[in-house]
Amino acid sequence: MKGFFVTLLVAVLLPASMPAQSRFSSDMDRESVTEVCNAVAAWQIANHGSSRHHQLDWTNGALYRGMVEWGMLTQNKDCIGFVMDIGQKYGWRMFDRPYHADDICVAQAFIALYRLYGDDRMLRPAMERAWWVATHPSDAPLNKLDPVGKDERWSWCDALFMAAPVYAALYQITGEEEYVRYMDSEFKECADSLYDKEDHLFYRDCKRIPLKEPNGAKQFWGRGNGWVFAAIPSILQNLPLEYPGRNYYIDMFCELADAIVAAQDENGAWHSSLLDPVAYPLPETSASAFFCYGLAWGLNNGILAGRAYRKALQRGWESLVQAVNPDGKLGFIQPVGAAPKGNVGINSTDVYGVGAFLLAGGEIWRMNR
Numbered sequence: 001m002k003g004f005f006v007t008l009l010v011a012v013l014l015p016a017s018m019p020a021q022s023r024f025s026s027d028m029d030r031e032s033v034t035e036v037c038n039a040v041a042a043w044q045i046a047n048h049g050s051s052r053h054h055q056l057d058w059t060n061g062a063l064y065r066g067m068v069e070w071g072m073l074t075q076n077k078d079c080i081g082f083v084m085d086i087g088q089k090y091g092w093r094m095f096d097r098p099y100h101a102d103d104i105c106v107a108q109a110f111i112a113l114y115r116l117y118g119d120d121r122m123l124r125p126a127m128e129r130a131w132w133v134a135t136h137p138s139d140a141p142l143n144k145l146d147p148v149g150k151d152e153r154w155s156w157c158d159a160l161f162m163a164a165p166v167y168a169a170l171y172q173i174t175g176e177e178e179y180v181r182y183m184d185s186e187f188k189e190c191a192d193s194l195y196d197k198e199d200h201l202f203y204r205d206c207k208r209i210p211l212k213e214p215n216g217a218k219q220f221w222g223r224g225n226g227w228v229f230a231a232i233p234s235i236l237q238n239l240p241l242e243y244p245g246r247n248y249y250i251d252m253f254c255e256l257a258d259a260i261v262a263a264q265d266e267n268g269a270w271h272s273s274l275l276d277p278v279a280y281p282l283p284e285t286s287a288s289a290f291f292c293y294g295l296a297w298g299l300n301n302g303i304l305a306g307r308a309y310r311k312a313l314q315r316g317w318e319s320l321v322q323a324v325n326p327d328g329k330l331g332f333i334q335p336v337g338a339a340p341k342g343n344v345g346i347n348s349t350d351v352y353g354v355g356a357f358l359l360a361g362g363e364i365w366r367m368n369r
Contacts, residue, residue, distance in 0.1 A: 026321035028314060030368045036321055037070055037361035043328030044354045045082050051351060055086050056095050058162055059336065059352045061105025066355030066362075068112045073362050080116075083109050093125045099138050099152035101159035104129060104166050108234070111169045123173070130170050134182035142189050144205040154190040156205040156338070161227035165234035172238040183235070184245055191252065196220070200255040201274060202228050204338055213276035213340075220274045221340050226290030229256050230359065233297040250303060253294070257304055260291050261312045268315030273340035280342045285323045285332045289356035292316040296363030317364060320357060330354050 024039065025032040044063065053059045064083045071079030092110050095103035107126035114122040138152035149155055154163065167183035170176070194203045196218065203209050204224040211219040232253040239246050263274040269283030270291055295313040298304030323332045323346070331346040333353035 022322050022324055023326045024321050024324055026318040028317060028364050028367065030365055033361050033365045033368075034074060036324055037074075037358055037365075038076060039328035040324060040330050040354055040357055040361075041067060041070060041076065041079050041328075043325075043330075044351065045078060047329075048082075048351075053351060056090060056093075056103075056106055058102035058105040059350065060086075061102075061108060061162065061352075062355035063351040064106055064109035064355070065112065066358030068109045068116075070358040070362050072112070072116060073365060079358075080113075084113065087113060087122060091125070092122050094129065097151065098129055098133055101154055101163035105162040107166050108169070111166065111173070115173075126166060127170055127174070130167055130179060131176070134167065134178045137182060137185070142186075142193060144207055154186045155193075157190065157194050157202040157224045158204070158227045160187060160190060161231040161234075164231050165238070168235045168238035180239075180243075187235075188248070195252070199275075200259040201225055208339065211339075213273050214279045215276045217273075217275035219339065221338070222270050222272050222274050222284050222287030223290070223334060224338075225256065225260065225274060226287040226356065229253070229260060229294040230290040230356065232256075233294060233301075236301075236303075253298065253303060257295065257298060257309065260294075261308060264291075264312055264316065268312075268317075268319035270316070271340075272334050272342065272344070276340075280340050282342065282344050283319055283323065283332050284334050284344060285320055285330060286334060286350070286353035286356055288316055288320055289353060289360045292320060292360035293356060293363055296360060296367060300363055300366055313364070317360070320360065330357055 024036040064086070067079040068083050070076060087110050094106055097103045104126065110122050110126060140146060140149035140152045142153040142155050143149045144155040154160060164183050164187050167179045171180040171183070193206060196203065199218060199220065201220040202225050203219070204221045208219050208221070213219055232249050236246065236249055260270070264270055265277055267283070270288045271277040272280040272284045272287070292313055295304065295309055295316070299309055299313065324330055325346065330349055330353055332344050333348050333350045334341055334344050335348065335350060
């Protein structure tokens with residue numbers, strides 16, 4: 001009986017909470033994708049001064065990378081200039097905690113700019129920090145409950161997006177195997193502790209493993225799995241085809257893809273809790289955008305094949321575009337957290353969701369070669 005009333009409440013409240021018909025087309029042709037992504041990027045640039053996050057915070061790491069990749073792909077100089085100004089302001093440096101995965105996330109965009117311009121100043125701070133960590137790995141336990149390991153080890157699944165792509169990129173640029181050995185070791189230890197081999201999804205951290213959602217399902221956080229699903233393409237595109245550990249990442253990516261497609265709702269969206277959408281009825285666009293990015297990347301690179309993935313991507317992109325306000329503000333983004341939350345709406349926005357949206361748009365744009 002309780003489930004009936006929850007479902008009824010969702011049916012009553014959801015139409016009033018969902019966005020009106022977007023002024024942007026959700027078609028996946030280049031013109032439509034360019035229009036909506038440029039609008040989302042422009043809104044964020046114009047309003048970034050009101051963001052509560054420090055400009056070197058991990059939240060901006062995802063944004064800057066999305067901005068740079070979209071800017072390079074479509075020759076959007078505003079996006080590139082936005083990140084260039086911030087990198088120059090801080091001398092291409094990061095926050096001071098060398099082991100903490102969050103604090104190196106902004107380097108993903110700085111490395112992308114280095115690849116574009118070849119200016120060693122953009123690369124050196126990240127390279128020096130990552131080299132020191134890789135050659136002096138922490139011996140703290142990989143455990144979110146450990147006072148040292150919770151920060152010095154990749155003890156939460158988000159860390160796989162924050163840090164792993166940086167080490168993979170530095171390996172590709174320098175050829176120094178210390179970077180990739182460290183990345184492989186930390187990634188696999190994190191996955192061994194948090195990846196559910198039955199449901200093929202990640203717990204956010206060890207504290208979440210025993211938790212259940214109101215419907216009795218395991219708690220698999222949408223954005224947490226989005227971080228991982230978006231991390232693996234960033235790793236694979238920096239590993240040579242003959243790299244001996246490459247199939248480990250491909251196999252996990254494909255397992256995640258199937259679980260993610262299965263968790264998509266009838267409107268094409270994903271929710272804050274992947275296996276209990278009734279308890280969290282509104283769409284959650286940061287997770288959805290990361291999922292669309294991963295699906296599009298997998299299709300573009302021949303790792304995913306078949307109508308089911310393409311259909312899930314198309315429906316997911318339609319849902320994302322519906323969450324874009326007429327002025328370009330992207331809504332329905334869950335605030336910073338470590339677990340599912342329901343307090344999202346059309347005006348709920350944050351920078352990491354915008355970055356994920358631009359990454360997804362870029363891969364969809366590439367589909368139309």
